[in-house]
Amino acid sequence: MKILLLGSGGREHALAWKIAQSKLTDKLYVAPGNAGTASVAENVDMGAEDFDSIGRFVIENHINMVVVGPEAPLVAGITDYFEQNPALSKITVIGPSKYGAQLEGSKEFAKQFMQRHHIPTAAYKAFNRDHVEDGIAFLRTLKAPYVLKADGLAAGKGVLIIEDLTEAEHELREMLGGMFGDASSTVVIEEFLSGIECSVFALTDGKDYVLLPEAKDYKRIGEGDKGLNTGGMGSISPVSFADETFMKKVEDRIVRPTIQGLYEEKIDYKGFVFFGLIKVGDEPYVIEYNARMGDPETESVMLRLENDLVELFQATADGTLGKQVIRKDPRYAVSVMLVSGGYPEHYEKGKVINGLDQVQGSVIFHAGTALKNGQVVTSGGRVMTVSSYGNTKDEALQQSFENAKKISYEGMYFRRDIGFDLK
Ligand code: AMP
Ligand code: GLY
Numbered sequence: 001m002k003i004l005l006l007g008s009g010g011r012e013h014a015l016a017w018k019i020a021q022s023k024l025t026d027k028l029y030v031a032p033g034n035a036g037t038a039s040v041a042e043n044v045d046m047g048a049e050d051f052d053s054i055g056r057f058v059i060e061n062h063i064n065m066v067v068v069g070p071e072a073p074l075v076a077g078i079t080d081y082f083e084q085n086p087a088l089s090k091i092t093v094i095g096p097s098k099y100g101a102q103l104e105g106s107k108e109f110a111k112q113f114m115q116r117h118h119i120p121t122a123a124y125k126a127f128n129r130d131h132v133e134d135g136i137a138f139l140r141t142l143k144a145p146y147v148l149k150a151d152g153l154a155a156g157k158g159v160l161i162i163e164d165l166t167e168a169e170h171e172l173r174e175m176l177g178g179m180f181g182d183a184s185s186t187v188v189i190e191e192f193l194s195g196i197e198c199s200v201f202a203l204t205d206g207k208d209y210v211l212l213p214e215a216k217d218y219k220r221i222g223e224g225d226k227g228l229n230t231g232g233m234g235s236i237s238p239v240s241f242a243d244e245t246f247m248k249k250v251e252d253r254i255v256r257p258t259i260q261g262l263y264e265e266k267i268d269y270k271g272f273v274f275f276g277l278i279k280v281g282d283e284p285y286v287i288e289y290n291a292r293m294g295d296p297e298t299e300s301v302m303l304r305l306e307n308d309l310v311e312l313f314q315a316t317a318d319g320t321l322g323k324q325v326i327r328k329d330p331r332y333a334v335s336v337m338l339v340s341g342g343y344p345e346h347y348e349k350g351k352v353i354n355g356l357d358q359v360q361g362s363v364i365f366h367a368g369t370a371l372k373n374g375q376v377v378t379s380g381g382r383v384m385t386v387s388s389y390g391n392t393k394d395e396a397l398q399q400s401f402e403n404a405k406k407i408s409y410e411g412m413y414f415r416r417d418i419g420f421d422l423k
Pocket of ligand 1: 147156158193
């Protein structure tokens, strides 16, 4: 099979690494990819949202399957684009329809969906630009902290959690006034939930689903979860508190009702559902849905998934996922993200990365790297993960740290406490 994977981050390198191992893969392309994907696949210089170029490439290169990594092409409707074009409609696309991707693309849509299907989530109200004063009045009925969410995609920056009421009122006005452009023309205000978070991943054919290994990611720049939010500083799988009892509640109350809801509402959804969960007391609640895999969770999840990923994708396309059984490596997998100095604020790019050839016993997944004059250089804030197995969490972490020490570039930084809050 000839496969085209869209995207360019660590998630895509991890997916490419796994797809390349499949006995069903004859040829793998990644568009646009990074220096890491170039080592397991052929990069194509084409944007993940450039549907016309992607369509032409698929036809010219006889691609059989397109796997969509990031959310933007899904929310922009790549699956519908393929379906509506007679020359492309037979090609398998792993990723939901534009309407299905609203689970991630519109927080209000997701909230309404959860309400319709009685899926536990924070209480909320949504307000648009015409109802700013109603939003302010609603805020005044709530207790701190205040949670404000831009309805649409805002590159991971659209959620504000604010202690002070006056500041929350000010931010609500700013958001509805266009702080995140159209993405915040509607704002969801919700109840603050206090607990510990984890990420659960389903792959669905629209009717049945399989659950991949769960993971926890670490979003803050500083150790002990301090400082600014980032795209993700590391991940770990398994998650100690996501035990059998907890996961049974997650499946019964959240995963199954979600997939059943998609099916009942005839929403065309063949792809990943990412459940961003929070455990409050002993009970799981949905913080958010995403229509794709998580980053940097995928870098740990792919290490633990023993199944042939392309076989799972084929079953997704054929509607036979119900027959698949997931096999998980029992070991721990951790991913430690190496980032650029200054990230998530100002940082420089183009730093030469040394020592990659010294790494042993870990897998490196590139995120923000590029090839320049035959050298691997940094090209983003999150540069790469050092991903490792271990029989314990600490063994896996030690392995990643040993290898991280062999890698160097100017300004390199990483957190040494991934998994610190788990047993
Ligand atoms: P998101 O951008 O939707 O991933 O949200 C960013 C982060 O905000 C989440 O990972 C949570 O840590 C936090 N968050 C979102 N909604 C709530 C909520 N209702 N209560 C507490 N924390 C929340
Ligand atoms: N790691 C969280 C996300 O991918 O949205």
